[in-house]
Amino acid sequence: MYLSVSGNILNGISVPAYSAKSMPDVKTGSTGSDEPVNGVSNQQNNPLPVLSSEDTIYVLIDTDNNYLTGYSSIGMDIGAEKMVEIKGHYGIMTLRVIKEWTGTNQNDWEWTNGELIDAAASGSELELEVIEGNYWIHIVGWNGDDDSSRSFTITNDGGRYSGRAAFNAFYYRFNGDLTDSGGDGRTLSTSGSPTTSATGKMGNGLTLDGSSYVFNSDETDMLDGTTHMRERDWSFETWVKPSDSIATQPIFFVGDGDGDEGDDEFQIGIRNLNIELCFNDCSGASDEKAYYSGNTLSEDTWTHIAVVWDQSEVGHEVYIDGFRITGQDDTSLIWNSHSSFPTAGNTEYYLGKGDLAGSSNGVEGFVGMLDDARFSEYARGAFAGGLMFSEVIPAR
DSSP states (O other): OOEEOOSSSSSSSEEEEEEOOOOBBBTSSSSTTTOBBOOOOOOOSOOOEEEEEEEEEEEEESSSSOOTSBBOOOOOSOBBBBBEEEEEEEEEEEEEEEEEOOOOSSTOOOOOOEEEEEEEETTEEEEEOOOOSEEEEEEEOOOSSSSSEEEEOOOSSSSSSSOOOTEEEEEEOOOSSSOOOOSSSOEEESOOOBBOOOOOSBBBOOEEEOEEEEEEEOOHHOOOOOOOOGOEEEEEHHHHHHHSSEEEEOOOOOOOOSSSSSSSSSSEEEEEEEEEEESSSSTGGGEEEEEEEEEETTTTTTTTEEEEEEETTTTTEEEEEEESSSTTTTSSSSOEEEEEOOOOSSSSEESEEEEEOOSSOBBBOOOOEEEEEEEESSOOOOOOOOOOOOOOOOOO
C-alpha cells in the first residue's frame, strides 16, 4: 500500500518534560524526618528529560466486505477484522504491526498484540504491507489535534503515483495508450505490435510478444548532458508478468539499440526468471553485471521489481515486491571500466528490448506484460508492491 501527503508523514514532535525532576535528598538528623534540607540535593545538572510524542496511523481493513462483522464505530462504513498500526516521530517508524480484532461488540477497541509487517516512510511517502479488503484510515496527531478519518477505495484503473515532472523522467500507466503520465510528455513509440488493451496490474497493461517493444529517444532527464548514469541518483520500478523463462529478456534498456554488445549500455532484465543488471555486456567483467539467482520470479504472475542507484555510495539496491534482495548500497556493480556512457544525445531508452545477453542462449525481447513503469530522478528508499488508494490523505 502506498500513501502520500502534501506535508511530512509521521513527523511527531518532542517537548521538554518540565515536571520530570528528581526530589532532593533527605538529610538525616533534620527536624523533620521527611523534609528536604535547603541546599542539599542529589539532583544532577542534566538537561530535563524529553517526551517524544508520536503520530499514529490506523489502517482498518474489512476483509469480508461485511459491515456487520468486525470493529465499527460512528461514521465508519466498514466492519474491520484487521488493523495495521503505524507509529512514528521525526519521520522514523517506532511501531509497524498488523492486528486482529478480538472484541465482542462492534465498538470494542480490542485487538491482538499484532505481528510485524514491512513498512517504510520517507518525507511525504509511506509504503506498508497490507491485505486486500475495504479500508478506513484514521490519523492521530501527536497532540490529539487535527485528526483525520475517512474511508478509501482501491485504485484499479489508474496508477500508483501522481504525475510530477520534477521527480519523474517518465511514468507509464499503459491504460489504453503509451502517453507519459509523469508530466514530461514523453509518449512512447512502437516497433512491432505492442498493445495496451489487455487487463494489467492496474487498469490496462503493456503486452509484449518478444518481437515488439516501445521506446523514446528523449533521455535527457535520465542522463542530463554528458553526466554518466553512474554519476546520478535514480530509481526504476515496474510491475512485470513474464510469460517465458528462456534466455535473457530485457525489461528496461538504455543504449543505441543496434543489437550489438560492448557499446557501454545499461540494462535491467530477467534471465531464467531471475533479475539481472548489466552494463556494457552481461558476460564481461564482474563489476559490470549482477545476477540474483536466489530470488526467482514466477511465470504469468504479477511481481513488482525496483532498482535504485545511489551515486554518492556508488551502490545499488534491488527490490522484489517491496523486499530488498541486496545489501544496502550493494557495490558489486560499479561500472569502473567505462566512464562516458550511457550519456544523453546518443542513446534511447526501451521497454521490452535490449542488446545485452547474459548467456549463450542470447537475448530476446520480453514476453509478457509490464505495468506502471516509472523512472525517478532520485534514489528512493522504500518500495511496496501493494494496493493503492484513490485519494491522497490530506496533510495535517
